[in-house]
Amino acid sequence: MLKLTPILLAIGYALVMYQFSAWRTKRELDARSTELADPRLRTIMARMAEALGVERIRVNIYEVEPVNGLAAPDGRIFLTRGFYDKYRSGEVTGEELASVVAHELGHVALGHSRRRMIDFSGQNAVRVALATVLGRLVPGVGVWIANMLAGLLAARLSRQDEYEADAYAAALLTKAGIGTDAQKSLFLKLESLTGMGGRGMPAWLMSHPKTADRVHAIEALEARWSKELPQE
Secondary structure (H helix, E strand, O other), X not given: OHHHHHHHHHHHHHHHHHHHHHHHHHHHHHHOEEEOOOHHHHHHHHHXXXXXXXXXXXXXXXXXXXXXXXXXXXXXXXXXXXXHHHHHOOOOOHHHHHHHHHHHHHHXXXXXXXXXXXXXXXXHHHHHHHHHHHHHHOOOOHHHHHHHHHHHHHHHHHHHHHHHHHHHHHHHHHHOOOOOHHHHXXXXXXXXXXXXXXXXXXXXXXXXXXXXXXXXXXXXHHHHHHHHOOOO
């Protein structure tokens, strides 16, 4: 039991820190966000809401400049002011913004926030266990190796979540009659919009899949769906 104590403490610490982070995020979002009021975007959101069989999809504008979309731990969907400004300037279309909302809805529907809490706790336990073992085998660098391996695991799990949310968004956009073209075109714009394309970084170190891989995965889904449709 004593040997497991550091691991159990690591799991407990991770759970507490995750809950604290979620509370802090909620407070920040509450203080710096308002509901989206753009008439055209609301019309597009209404099409997705109808496809989902819900009354409406509430989207909030988070008053920060970086281009991003996010699903809060409590299930709310946010677009940053920076992203909305790209839409108003014509750099991003309404359908492309809708694809971001659909992606974040995927994270909520698929329970990724809850899963990330579990994953984070597990990764912390793995980090402690590896650091203990490797610290004895390779003194001086064992902890560094343990942190690197835990980071690789976290990145891989994050990429899997992104693929799943992309697939959910593609299905929703298709059902809503919006289609996936805007979803794919936005991926091609993201590097220039955010300045964080990850070029030169190995795919296995990135928390998000490479653009080409994401587009290819959506096209593979479309090919599969076309085969499953009844032939005229």
